[in-house]
Amino acid sequence: MKKIIVLMFLSLFFLFLFPIQGNAAANTSKIFLNGEQLSLPNDVQVTIVNKNVMIPIRVVAENLKFDVDWNQQARQVKIQQNEKVISLTVDQKQAMVADKQVTLNTAPQILNKTLVVPIRFVSEQMGLSVKWNNQEKIVYLTGSNNESDEASGDDSGGSDTTSLTHVTDIVFADNQLVVSMDGEQVQPVISTLKNPDRLVVDLPGTVFGDLAQPLDQGFNGKLDVTGYPNVSEVRYSLFKRDPGQVRIVVELNNVKDVQFDQNVIADKLLINLNVSGESVTPMPVTPVIDTGRKVVVIDPGHGGSDPGTISITNKPEKEYVLALGLKVQALLLNEPDIDLVMTRDSDIYPTRSERVQLANELNADVFVSIHGNSATSSPQASGTETYYYQRSSSKDLANIIHERLVKALGFKDRRVKNGNLQVIRETTMPAVLLEIGFLSNAAEEKAMSSEEVQAKAAQAIVDGIKEYLGI
Structure with missing residues (x-):
């Protein structure tokens, strides 16, 4: 009888942590892993906690062929693939990857009866490029830990995103391109091309992090450049996956020449465009009389x-x-x-x-x-x-x-x-x-x-x- 009670307890516990699909309301969020949509139980959602996108770790780990082991007493989950072991504890920001302690932006939590972790942790510790489409509530995961690479003929071998810099924001205003990055400082490679005229900014050793701007499934996007007559388009993409390289293209419209200067400050790359022939209305200057002040x-x-x-x-x-x-x-x-x-x-x-x-x-x-x-x-x-x-x-x-x-x-x-x-x-x-x-x-x-x-x-x-x- 005691054995039956114990088995019933364990069954209820695992149902709580790793719920099976039921008849709950339809799931509106989606996760794509290397272009394939993962099956999410109806009551498991991608969610946002403290402005961090949180995803159910079990779903991703199992599809990457990781073993998942839960310790109820310690409220700790261990995820293992070959020699790689990741240990996470509910409500604690500190995690262990192999024998190294790392700190998460937000602690793992149990939400809606399942364990969720920050999307950034998945990117950095499980070898994946990660993008969140906030408008459509879709997570895109791309990495090497899958069987489809060989089948598709991709011989790149995948990329280890743990050593890459993450591009987190791209803004264009007042003919200035500002790129925010999280990680090692990147030396950009900038070139100008003709037909059409455009400025190309390559960022070696980078992938997209929790980018504020939208990305499509192919990791491409565009900025709104309304109000800049000499700039017809600013687009960005994950140009290379192994190693990672983000490319930003500023396409110019009807200009004679373009000059630029660049500067890297803290975690930001600033590129100032000086487009010849641009009409600028001078700001009126109110004369200041020389009063000695x-x-x-x-x-x-x-x-x-x-x-x-x-x-x-x-x-x-x-x-x-x-x-x-x-x-x-x-x-x-x-x-x-x-x-x-x-x-x-x-x-x-x-x-x-x-x-x-x-x-x-x-x-x-x-x-x-x-x-x-x-x-x-x-x-x-x-x-x-x-x-x-x-x-x-x-x-x-x-x-x-x-x-x-x-x-x-x-x-x-x-x-x-x-x-x-x-x-x-x-x-x-x-x-x-x-x-x-x-x-x-x-x-x-x-x-x-x-x-x-x-x-x-x-x-x-x-x-x-x-x-x-x-x-």
Whole structure:
């Protein structure tokens, strides 16, 4: 009798952890492994936890021929294929891969009676390229641990994505291409081609991570370039799978020539396009009479059609930096020895070139650009960092403001850095770009959005400007 009771208990337990298909509502999410749709029980869903896509590990592991073993007492699952052993514990971010401890973005959880893990963990530890189509709720998995490679004649041998850099965001705004990456720094290979004219950006050793932009089943996608008459298309794809290589193509429309410059800062690649023949309406400059007062230009970044990064609570960076910029404005207007000029004081979008032009034509004494940072693939990233470009005067200004910001806000000190950014590179006066904190970090985004913290940041910026100018 005791044996029957034990067997019944075990049966109910495994039904709880690894449910069989029942008569629940139809499953709306899908998982494709190397182009083949996996069979999901009706009550097993792909879900999102803390902005991390979570997938049922049992379904994927079994289709990759892994053995799955559950330890009820430890609430731990062991996944094994040959010599590779992965151990995961419910509600713990730390996992073991072989004898090495790794940290997940979000802890494994039991949801709807099945164990789910972050999609990124599957990508990094099970040798798969992973893409989530949020609109259609589809996960695409591509890798070498399958029997179809040989059958299809693919002799690439597959790729180990654990050593690859993940492309997590691709944005095109104001003729600037910004590519965010998570992993080792990548040296891009950039070329220009004719018929049609296009700029080709190859990123060796990369695959797509949790990309914010949509991908089709073939790992291809396009950006919306409405409003850029000289750019007809920006498209991206997983150009090579072994080793991984992401390619981004900027196709140009009716231009005589294209020049570009590039810069890698932290986890971002920035490529500035300078298209000849482009018509730019000059930003009107209000003359500042020479009164002997110092001219300070405050530049709240982005604005209008350019939202900037999107915070963890889905708010655009442009709103945060404008709110902080207006607080800086209010303080500087009370300074009798300073003439203040704002690049924007509402939700409009001056281009970067227009912002530079304004400051240079005013012969300003100081230029300060305000921004919020982001690392969507690393939500734990935090801190304040400040950029200057080469000039010692700009470095001095950066050091002074940065020190005051870090002291006032208490955020992690990410230091002062030399950065090749247009608004601080092409301005002719001491110029800095402030990354106040990370809008992709839940705690910092909450703090940065508060009136109290914004007031502290504004006062620190103003005090730094005054100290630099000797006022």
